[in-house]
Amino acid sequence: MRPRPSPARNPYWRFLVAGIRGQSAYPLATLAGLVANATFGLLKGGIMGAAVASSGGELAGYTAATMAAFVWLGQGMLGSVNLSGRSDLQTRIKSGDVAVDFLRPVSVQAAHILTDVGKGLFALLPRGLPSVVIGVLVSGMALPPDAAAYALGLASLVIGITVSHATMYALATSGFWLVETRGVSVLYMALSGFFTGLFTPIYLFPDWLLTLALLTPFPSMMQFPIDVLSGQVSGAAAWQHLGVQLVWLAVVLAVGHLTTRAGRRRLEVQGG
Amino acid sequence: MNVIKTEGLTRVFTGRPNRKDRFRRPRHVAVDRLDLIVEAGESVGYIGANGAGKSTTIKMLVGILVPTSGAVTTVGLHPLKQRRALARRIGVVFGQRSQLWWDLPVRESFSILAAIHSLPAADERTRTAELVEMLEMGEFLSTPVRQLSLGQRMRAEVAAALLHRPELVILDEPTIGLDVLSKQRLREFLVAQRREHGTTLLLTTHDMGDVERLCDRILVVDHGSLAFDGTLDGLARTVGARRELVVDLATASGDLVDLDGAEHVRSESDGLRQRLAFDPQRTTAARVLAAVSERVEVLDLSITEPDIEDVVREIYRATRR
Numbered sequence: 327m328r329p330r331p332s333p334a335r336n337p338y339w340r341f342l343v344a345g346i347r348g349q350s351a352y353p354l355a356t357l358a359g360l361v362a363n364a365t366f367g368l369l370k371g372g373i374m375g376a377a378v379a380s381s382g383g384e385l386a387g388y389t390a391a392t393m394a395a396f397v398w399l400g401q402g403m404l405g406s407v408n409l410s411g412r413s414d415l416q417t418r419i420k421s422g423d424v425a426v427d428f429l430r431p432v433s434v435q436a437a438h439i440l441t442d443v444g445k446g447l448f449a450l451l452p453r454g455l456p457s458v459v460i461g462v463l464v465s466g467m468a469l470p471p472d473a474a475a476y477a478l479g480l481a482s483l484v485i486g487i488t489v490s491h492a493t494m495y496a497l498a499t500s501g502f503w504l505v506e507t508r509g510v511s512v513l514y515m516a517l518s519g520f521f522t523g524l525f526t527p528i529y530l531f532p533d534w535l536l537t538l539a540l541l542t543p544f545p546s547m548m549q550f551p552i553d554v555l556s557g558q559v560s561g562a563a564a565w566q567h568l569g570v571q572l573v574w575l576a577v578v579l580a581v582g583h584l585t586t587r588a589g590r591r592r593l594e595v596q597g598g
Numbered sequence: 599m600n601v602i603k604t605e606g607l608t609r610v611f612t613g614r615p616n617r618k619d620r621f622r623r624p625r626h627v628a629v630d631r632l633d634l635i636v637e638a639g640e641s642v643g644y645i646g647a648n649g650a651g652k653s654t655t656i657k658m659l660v661g662i663l664v665p666t667s668g669a670v671t672t673v674g675l676h677p678l679k680q681r682r683a684l685a686r687r688i689g690v691v692f693g694q695r696s697q698l699w700w701d702l703p704v705r706e707s708f709s710i711l712a713a714i715h716s717l718p719a720a721d722e723r724t725r726t727a728e729l730v731e732m733l734e735m736g737e738f739l740s741t742p743v744r745q746l747s748l749g750q751r752m753r754a755e756v757a758a759a760l761l762h763r764p765e766l767v768i769l770d771e772p773t774i775g776l777d778v779l780s781k782q783r784l785r786e787f788l789v790a791q792r793r794e795h796g797t798t799l800l801l802t803t804h805d806m807g808d809v810e811r812l813c814d815r816i817l818v819v820d821h822g823s824l825a826f827d828g829t830l831d832g833l834a835r836t837v838g839a840r841r842e843l844v845v846d847l848a849t850a851s852g853d854l855v856d857l858d859g860a861e862h863v864r865s866e867s868d869g870l871r872q873r874l875a876f877d878p879q880r881t882t883a884a885r886v887l888a889a890v891s892e893r894v895e896v897l898d899l900s901i902t903e904p905d906i907e908d909v910v911r912e913i914y915r916a917t918r919r
Contacts, residue, residue, distance in 0.1 A: 337714040344710055348701040351742065425662045426697045430714050431685035591664050591678070594611070595657060 341437050345444020356452045359405050363457050367401035371465055374526070386529045387558070391468040395556035396527055398461025400548055403483070405449030407490040407547050409524060411497070411514030413442065419501035422595035435495060435582050442491035447484070471557045478564050479555030485571045486551040490522075492575060493543050496582035502589025517542065523549030543574040599674070601766050601798045602636035602659060606668035609654050609822075628654040630822035631668065636815075638765070641792060641799040643813035647910055651822035652802040656770055659800075660690055673766055686715060689759035693771035696751070697758050698743040704754050705739045708761060715762035729757040732787050749780035756784060760791060767791075769801040773808055785811045806906045818913045825917040831879070837912035840875045842902045843886050847872070848895035860886040 333339040349356070371394060378385045378393045388396065415438050418424040427434045461467045470476045497514055501507045519525055521544030528539045528549050539545055550567040553559045559567055608631055613624040629651045636642055646652050657663035658670055661677030661684060670677060675684045691697075698707040708729075712722040730736055733753040738746055746754065752772065760767060767788075773781045789812065791797050803809060809816060809830065816833050818826035826833060842863065845854075850869040855862045859881030863873040876886050883901050890896060 334709075335713050335716070335719070337710070337716075340710045340713045344699055344702060344706070347706070348699065351701040423695050425657070425692065426695050428662050428681065429660060429685050429688075429690050429697075431682040432714055590662075593662060593664075595662060 337432050338436055338440055341440040342444040342447075345441035345446075346448040347444075348441070349445040349448040353452070356405070356449065359449075360453050360456055363401045363404055363453060364460050367398055367457060367460065368464070370401070371397045371461075375465070386527065388527065388529075389468075391466060392556055392558055393527075394461060394465035394467035395469070396523070396552055396558075398457055398465065398467050399552045399555050400523060401461070402450070402454040402457035403486070403548055403551070404457075404524075405453035406446035406487050407522065408442065408446075408494045409490075409515065409518045409522065411494070411511035411518065413491075413494045413498045414438065415495060415498035416501055416507050416511070419498065419593075420505060420507075424593070425595045428590065428593075435579070435586050439488070439491050439495050439579075439582075442494070443488050446487040446491065450483075468556050470555055471560065475554070475557050475560060475564070478568065479551065482551040482554040482564075482568055482571060485568065485575060486547045489543055489571060489575050489578060490518075490547040492578040492582060493547070496578050496585060499582060499585035499589050502585070502592045518544055518547070521545060522547045523552060543578055546571040546574040599638045600635050600671070601638050601640070602634060602670075602672055602800065604632050604634045604655075604659075604668065604670045607632040607634070607655070607658060607665055607670050608667045609651075609658060609663065610666045628822055629658070629665075632819075632823060634817070634824070636798065636800065638798055639792075639796050640815055641813050642801070643809040643816045644800060644802045644819065645804075645809065645816065645906055645910060646802075646819035646825075647907070647914075650819045650910075652819055653770060654822075655819070656690075656768055656800070656802065660684070660688065660768065686762065687764055688766045688768060689762065689764035690767075691755050691759045691769045691772050693752070693755075693769075693774045696743070696755065698751070698754055700744050701742055703740045703742055704735065704746070707743060707754070707758060711758055711761050717762060725761060725763070729761065732790065733757050734783065748775050749777060752776060752780065753784065756787070760797075763795055764797070766798045766800070769799070769803075771802060771804065773803065773805050781805070781807065788812055804906050806903050806909065809906065818910060820910075820914050820917065826913050833909065833913075834877075834879060836916060837909050840877050840904065841883070843874045843876060843883055843890075844900045844902065845872055845874070845887075845890055845896050846870060846898040848897050851894045854890060854893065857886065857889045860889070 374393050374397055375390060378388055378390050383389065385393070415424065418427065427437065470479050497510055498507065500510050504510070521528065521539040521542050523545065528536055528545055531539060550571055554564045554567055607629055608627070609629040611626045611628055613626070615621065615623050632655060644652050654663065658665050659672050659677060661681050664678060672684055673687045677684055698704065699710065708726050717725065730739060733756065735753055735757065738750050743751065743754070756772060773784060776784065785808065788799065792799060799812065801808065801812065814829065816826065816828060816830055817824055826836065843860065847870055852869060853862050853865050854872050854874060857874065860874040860876040863875050865872045874886060887896065887899065
């Protein structure tokens with residue numbers, strides 16, 4: 327019988343771990359991120375809590391406890407989900423370092439996305455968990471009602487992180503044509519702020535804006551995982567959230583795959 | 599077997615239209631109908647002025663740049679269509695770019711690359727140990743890449759490119775910025791790898807020392823096509839790759855002419871410093887120095903190697919004539 331190959335021999339596993347380890351090399355930056363998360367969390371919690379209270383204790387299906395969960399789970403995901411619209415791939419395309427990526431016998435798309443997902447997963451420990459703990463301590467936020475909700479919530483969270491980095495990857499490949507992609511980053515940042523549920527739950531939007539948001543992958547990155555983790559949706563509705571997330575994941579992966587293939591032929595690496 | 603084969607390989611870059619002529623895009627032919635065959639086991643120096651088309655050729659050989667026309671196969675594969683298969687069989691070092699993981703220890707980069715190239719665990723251990731010993735990397739194996747000195751990083755880069763024992767190694771300016779000792783170590787390593795594994799080498803460089811110590815075939819490229827293809831001896835015969843002995847004398851002296859095997863180039867500071875050219879194929883620096891010492895007292899000396907730029911310029915002049 328052949329011994330089972332250890333995951334350490336799998337390059338894609340190694341990219342994920344390299345992301346985790348690369349991120350862990352910057353503990354001070356991570357701590358600074360946590361402080362910022364917590365500060366803005368308190369601010370956001372105050373505003374959203376006041377909004378719920380002023381509308382008689384319930385707003386668009388949120389109670390004070392579930393709104394607090396929305397705020398603090400969202401803060402906890404900030405270090406893990408890409409909301410900045412910037413990625414390593416952008417700089418590597420611009421500098422030409424992406425040539426090195428193409429000289430490896432692996433999928434460039436998978437390598438980049440897995441490294442970023444690795445960074446995102448690592449950030450859950452020093453930034454995600456403490457944010458949730460602060461949320462529980464200061465606001466009495468709602469927690470998942472049962473073990474199934476935890477399991478589904480975590481799955482939704484991991485898919486959400488992956489959707490965000492896969493989307494960013496696909497957008498970054500525009501650099502094969504544009505070279506300078508700062509404009510794309512700004513557009514992504516503006517859209518993601520509203521549509522991921524960073525500022526407010528998307529369910530507070532007027533119908534037309536909500537419809538628009540649901541036509542993008544952004545809600546699958548944060549809003550849906552938060553819905554599932556906070557118990558705001560459960561049972562069939564939670565499964566439906568996961569289904570939509572997976573569809574978006576497939577879509578952005580397919581787009582990224584095609585743009586990588588086409589973009590590679592456009593690549594003009596400058597200099598040596 | 600042909601490790602590299604190009605037929606009519608051409609790459610044209612088109613820029614943006616400029617103000618003067620809005621309707622025409624400026625065209626720059628970087629590589630011009632290049633026909634090239636490199637056989638297994640050869641060690642080829644690919645030299646030329648900046649912008650002559652060296653890097654553009656290499657990028658097409660490894661599949662990161664699409665040719666405008668012509669054909670290219672590398673280790674018998676189509677570089678664009680068979681990217682992954684090709685990547686398993688070649689190793690590439692771009693002196694200016696890193697293939698290591700910036701935040702991770704050197705050791706970790708090697709280990710990830712071993713997984714990428716599907717090296718079995720035992721093989722990974724022996725190969726890594728071999729490279730660490732030959733390139734003297736033991737002392738910085740646990741250091742994150744971002745903390746390495748340039749010399750250390752280049753050794754790690756070369757090791758990373760050779761970890762999977764590629765049959766073709768392409769080095770783009772591998773010794774750029776390195777001190778004499780680091781250069782020497784790297785060259786000795788490459789010579790040994792070639793001897794042991796029959797690795798085919800293709801390197802671009804601005805360093806004549808690299809060419810002299812590593813290459814048995816030299817290609818000079820000018821405006822995207824070959825201006826010279828031959829041996830180092832052939833190159834020296836074509837351009838007369840002479841060295842210069844610079845001597846500082848104790849007292850001013852007249853021009854040192856009629857020396858055996860050396861030719862007076864010029865005198866400076868009223869004859870206190872004199873430059874003498876000699877052909878290393880015919881005599882040695884020691885013999886020239888001995889001849890000088892018979893006549894005058896020498897305080898200090900230095901030897902300048904011909905710049906690759908000079909050699910290239912000579913070739914260009916000879917072929918454009």
